[in-house]
Amino acid sequence: SAVISQKPSRDICQRGTSLTIQCQVDSQVTMMFWYRQQPGQSLTLIATANQGSEATYESGFVIDKFPISRPNLTFSTLTVSNMSPEDSSIYLCSVTDLNTEAFFGQGTRLTVV
C-alpha cells in the first residue's frame, strides 16, 4: 500500500491568483494522477504525471491552466493558475501501478472567491 500526504487540505483563494497543491508519497511510484471532483460529481482526471516526462493532460485541461511538476518518484505538484470561482472543487492526488488499486490523498478543498 501507499500513504499519500496532500497539502494544503483546504484553501480559500482570491480570483486571479494561483495555488500549488503538493502530493508526497511514502514509496516510489510510477504513475501519479491528478483528479478534480466538483460538488456532487465523480472524479474527473486532469492529467497523468510520470517522472522524467511531460504530464499527459485529458481533454478540457491544459498545461497553462494546470501546470504539473514531477521531480522524482515520490512527489508531484499541481498548480491551479489564474483561478476563477469555477475552479472551486476538490483536487485529489492518486497513485497506482495499474496492477493494484489506486491510493488517494485526502484531497484539497479549494474555494475561489
Added chain:
Amino acid sequence: EDQVTQSPEALRLQEGESSSLNCSYTVSGLRGLFWYRQDPGKGPEFLFTLYSAGEEKEKERLKATLTKKESFLHITAPKPEDSATYLCAVSTTGNQFYFGTGTSLTVIP
C-alpha cells in the same frame, strides 16, 4: 473507446433492504476492476479488486462480483452507515485508469 458506466446514479434503500449496484465496462484490455467507497469531503477508500471473470470478494455486508462485461456490488441488509458514494474503476492493459461516475447510496433507518 474505453468506458466505465455505473448505475443507478442514486439509490435509496430502507435499512435491511438488500440491493445491487452495477458497473459496466468497455475497455480494450482489463487489468483489474476496483470498487471504492467515498464519504463526503474525503478521498475514495478502497474496497475490492477483481481481476478475472467469475471472481468474487466479500467484506462484511458487501460482495463484489465480476463478469466479462460488468461488475456488481451487492449490499446485504444495509445499515445507515453504509450510506456513501460507491465508485467503480478499471485499469487497462493500455496503461489507463478510468473511474465511473458513481452511485450515491442512502440507507434510511
